[in-house]
Amino acid sequence: FFAMDRMMSTMRNSMLEMQRKFDDLSVHPDAHTFSSSSVMTYSKVGDQPPKVFQASAQTRTAPGGVKETRKALKDSESGLEKLAIGHHLQDRAHVIKKSKNNRTGDEEMNQEFINLDETEAQSFDEEWQREILKFRPSRTRSHLETPKYRSIHHVPK
Numbered sequence: 001f002f003a004m005d006r007m008m009s010t011m012r013n014s015m016l017e018m019q020r021k022f023d024d025l026s027v028h029p030d031a032h033t034f035s036s037s038s039v040m041t042y043s044k045v046g047d048q049p050p051k052v053f054q055a056s057a058q059t060r061t062a063p064g065g066v067k068e069t070r071k072a073l074k075d076s077e078s079g080l081e082k083l084a085i086g087h088h089l090q091d092r093a094h095v096i097k098k099s100k101n102n103r104t105g106d107e108e109m110n111q112e113f114i115n116l117d118e119t120e121a122q123s124f125d126e127e128w129q130r131e132i133l134k135f136r137p138s139r140t141r142s143h144l145e146t147p148k149y150r151s152i153h154h155v156p157k
Contacts, residue, residue: 032135033061052076065090066131079103087128091115094124 015037038056058070067088074081079102086095093114100107116124 030063031061032063033059035059050076062132062135064131066128066135068132069095086112087125088114089124089128089131092124094121094128 019035019037036056036058038054040055041053042050044050052074053076054072054074056070056072059067061067065088067086069084069086069088071084072082080099081102082097082099084095084097086093091114093112094116095112095114097110097112098108111118111121113121
């Protein structure tokens with residue numbers, strides 16, 4: 001167990017250092033960045049049901065202070081499931097958090113407004129959508145040329 005604890009501590013420190021470097025890069029005004037981390041553990045003892053723990057976090061950034069964050073957690077031992085999605089523009093953000101406890105049936109949804117009033121939520125979300133559209137490829141599937149099929153004739157010998 002000591003070796004496992006040491007390995008997990010080393011991995012945690014490496015992840016924190018990588019996150020610090022990512023945060024430094026993400027403040028560059030012309031940077032597009034994507035960061036993702038995840039962990040999953042599984043344990044099974046005897047006839048007991050397996051214990052599974054999963055957690056993940058993703059951050060995407062684009063020039064102009066556009067950012068999306070996603071966090072998810074699932075813990076079979078406690079029955080807890082959580083999901084949070086945040087849309088950020090500069091110093092403003094709208095974060096929606098949902099949680100559910102599968103053991104108790106309790107469900108909760110919260111919205112966090114950073115440097116926003118709740119009444120500005122819809123206009124902020126529309127502004128965020130307009131900002132991310134600037135970074136979508138200009139060609140869509142409808143503009144892509146459909147494959148051309150040609151007839152192939154086999155001539156018997």
